[in-house]
Amino acid sequence: MNTNPSAPVTLSVKNIQKSFGDHHVLKGISLDAKEGDVISILGASGSGKSTFLRCLNLLETPDDGSVSLAGEELKMKRRRDGRQQPADRRQVDRIRSQLGMVFQSFNLWSHMTVLDNLIEGPLRVLKRNRAEAVEEAEMLLAKVGMADKRGHYPAHLSGGQQQRVAIARALAMHPKVMLFDEPTSALDPELVGEVLRVMRSLADEGRTMLVVTHEMGFARHVSNRVMFLHEGRVDLDGTSQEVFGEQKSERFRQFVSSHQ
Numbered sequence: 001m002n003t004n005p006s007a008p009v010t011l012s013v014k015n016i017q018k019s020f021g022d023h024h025v026l027k028g029i030s031l032d033a034k035e036g037d038v039i040s041i042l043g044a045s046g047s048g049k050s051t052f053l054r055c056l057n058l059l060e061t062p063d064d065g066s067v068s069l070a071g072e073e074l075k076m077k078r079r080r081d082g083r084q085q086p087a088d089r090r091q092v093d094r095i096r097s098q099l100g101m102v103f104q105s106f107n108l109w110s111h112m113t114v115l116d117n118l119i120e121g122p123l124r125v126l127k128r129n130r131a132e133a134v135e136e137a138e139m140l141l142a143k144v145g146m147a148d149k150r151g152h153y154p155a156h157l158s159g160g161q162q163q164r165v166a167i168a169r170a171l172a173m174h175p176k177v178m179l180f181d182e183p184t185s186a187l188d189p190e191l192v193g194e195v196l197r198v199m200r201s202l203a204d205e206g207r208t209m210l211v212v213t214h215e216m217g218f219a220r221h222v223s224n225r226v227m228f229l230h231e232g233r234v235d236l237d238g239t240s241q242e243v244f245g246e247q248k249s250e251r252f253r254q255f256v257s258s259h260q
């Protein structure tokens with residue numbers, strides 16, 4: 001899949017640094033995601049993939065570096081220890097609400113029905129009226145094949161169904177970019193396909209997506225770009241064809257062969 005090379009940059013990340021204590025986890029990561037890009041983020045366990053996504057939606061604050069969404073740069077101020085912190089909490093909330101996050105562990109609200117999970121954010125954050133929010137939620141549930149489960153509680157759904165609802169819930173907030181952190185890693189193998197199919201349909205719609213995954217089929221055939229992290233640095237970054245076709249590094253070859 002190819003995106004238009006002249007498409008505007010939706011998410012721009014420059015030189016992200018992050019340490020936990022004296023453990024330097026991210027050592028200068030940069031990435032420009034253009035509108036419609038589907039970027040797979042690959043790397044061994046502990047290479048910093050989740051920390052990178054968490055720095056983008058500001059669940060973690062990058063110690064250094066910048067994050068811009070749709071041309072708006074997150075304002076940072078320096079602390080005395082030289083690290084930075086967001087200068088404007090309202091801006092953080094605004095930027096975060098435009099990044100849809102899907103986690104490994106579904107994270108649906110267990111005391112709410114499927115439908116209520118979908119309309120909660122639109123009602124409270126986007127200030128939609130109920131009829132509008134319900135109408136859109138039903139459309140999104142149909143899109144992920146969950147329309148007939150609108151009255152169910154999460155505990156009564158399979159992992160694959162919960163993850164499809166979690167994707168629909170993220171979409172209900174009209175995100176500019178969708179971030180996925182190993183969305184299929186907690187699923188029984190027979191449930192992985194239904195979630196990957198939904199993700200593929202979002203890619204085909206032209207949504208901008210960053211996907212941390214160990215699914216090599218998705219990385220190779222659905223995403224148009226691949227970023228391979230090693231110990232907090234970008235080891236490879238290119239089109240899927242480049243990264244998989246040339247298999248430039250021995251490290252990447254080994255990574256791929258251990259995930260077949």
Ligand code: ADP
Pocket residue numbers: 020023025043044045046047048049050051052
């Ligand atoms: P990945 O998602 O690629 O497996 P992570 O981003 O979760 O990697 O973690 C990268 C490194 O950062 C690991 O060594 C992990 O133990 C460490 N780390 C992640 N989050 C924290 C945290 N909140 N506190 C301390 N160390 C952390």
Ligand code: MG
Pocket residue numbers: 049050051
């Ligand atoms: Mg992780």
